Amino acid sequence: GEDVEQSLFLSVREGDSSVINCTYTDSSSTYLYWYKQEPGAGLQLLTYIFSNMDMKQDQRLTVLLNKKDKHLSLRIADTQTGDSAIYFCAESSSTDKLIFGTGTRLQVFP
């Protein structure tokens, strides 16, 4: 079945770039997403990429997609303490439901 995997934890210094990685197994994925979850808050969609794209940039966020290797990454430039949260990679195919990874906890220290 479909599976999405992420590393569990990432720690970066404020001002540095963060790179969060994700691998998925479903070759029929049409959209791939990055969500942010802060304590006590709902899931917030950060950005998404269509499966026929290689890259998408949105202000401080850059998404890279390697469809051959089924690898997705999220780069956050100039990481701030407010970026500390859990980041989820998710994919969807024609069935609409989202398949989420286990989440990467990003900790930003001064």
Add this chain to the structure above:
Amino acid sequence: GAGVSQTPSNKVTEKGKYVELRCDPISGHTALYWYRQSLGQGPEFLIYFQGTGAADDSGLPNDRFFAVRPEGSVSTLKIQRTERGDSAVYLCASSPSRNNEQFFGPGTRLTVL
């Protein structure tokens, strides 16, 4: 405008009891989804409604779980004979249509003692 709301925000119940969790989607959104998030995990899909009908219920873990959306707006997730393993945060999301961005509610934290 108002986002997706879920009630109650917290629910504590005893093993074997029946619970109902409510989701109010964004007005006009035809698609509604339920997910379950266990501690330390990502959300897992439970069921998807398009309008009043369940278009995909493949994520419901067993027949103790049931969901309805009788008028195509508010949805209720019903869990019978709750077990301790049902403890999780239950998330609801709505979308203007299928294959569109899903907007998530804050979730209901269910604790089964």
